[in-house]
Amino acid sequence: MKPYLKRAWAEVSLPQLRKNLEIVRSLNSSSTDIMAVVKADAYGHGDEHIIRTLHECGIKYFAVSNLDEAIAVRKFCADAEILILGYTPPEYAHETAMYNIIQGVVSMDYAIALSKNTPEPLRCHIKIDTGMGRIGLKYDSCEDCASEILRIMQTDKISVEGIYTHFASADSDSPEDIAYSDAQEKFILDTYDILVKLGIKLPHIHFMNSAATCYRNSPKSTLSRAGIILYGLHPDRKLAVPDGIEPVMELKAVISQVKTVESGTCISYGRTFITEKNMRIATITIGYADGYSRLLSSKGEILVHGKRCRIIGRVCMDQLMIDVSDVPEAESGDIVTLIGRDGDDIITADDIAEICGTIGYEIVCGISKRVPRIYIN
Secondary structure, three states: OOOOOOOEEEEEEHHHHHHHHHHHHHHOOOOOEEEEEOHHHHHOOOHHHHHHHHHHOOOOEEEEOOHHHHHHHHHHOOOOEEEEOOOOOHHHHHHHHHOOOEEEEOOHHHHHHHHOOOOOOEEEEEEEOOOOOOOOEOOOOHHHHHHHHHHHHOOOOEEEEEEEOOOOOOOOOOHHHHHHHHHHHHHHHHHHHHHHHOOOOOOEEEOEOHHHHHHOOOOOOOEEEEOHHHHOOOOOOOOOOOOOOOOOEEEEEEEEEEEEEOOOOEEOHHHOEEOOOOEEEEEEOOOHHHOOOHHHOOOOEEEEOOEEEEEOOOOOOOOEEEEOOOOOOOOOOOEEEEEEEEOOEEEOHHHHHHHHOOOHHHHHHOOOOOOOEEEEO
């Protein structure tokens, strides 16, 4: 059996991951550690190799979405500090504590529910909703927010080690959004200062995501929750990323067949594309079940021998067709590039996201499990 089926696969560059990490490190002050966000299977890149590589590079802090992801990180890194950013059912509080995992706490009621389900202290960071409107303590005044934090800290079995928030629009350079982020940052800093004046100095206060790390870096944040930037994608494609930051993943497939068809030939489901002239058509071994969106039907492009070839007709579950009339050398078995560089041209996940009306995050996270990840070291 071959090491992987050369049909559709993703190549993940660990050297580029390391390079991105060092660039992100250079953005932070000495008072800020990186907390690598590795949720969603490391943004679709494959958690084990990504986590182990980051840990080997000195990353101590990791952020995940749920308990299953946290346990996976613990399996790969026995000494890691792991924060669950999202919800864990209270009945799993004991398992969370047993694995020495830090739980995000979003309310007093949630803290009480967690405390009732663990016989031992549960490490926590308290989430403050400063304007994201998602989860966390929501108060108009910093004083009231600080008072609620103190009440949570007095809850049995709840061991609070930090507070954190999430910016809603740190990836925007509009004056209104910058002012909004400023207000979010001010609220959590003022809340922390009130706690300090009351004699409570928590080890951690963190509010920087990838966008904030790049565009509004603050030494007052003890952790930089670097996610998408580590994988080389833009927090917002309109804003530049630091020089040297490049995508870690490339997506490849092969040509299964090339045929010449006459004018008037229908291509793919629904007969949405009918040739207006004789064309050379190549069938590619990837489809929407692999995570290559059907929204790219008759819109996306694929690199073949360094040349852009247009998708024609609808993307199928396992296959799609492209026009290779201008690539006479294209033949069965050739490797094509759906995301990545071929020759002097490149197609990024952000490029694909723009066609689909989404963000690069969704493109890489959506590459399905049946697409093997091949690690280049």
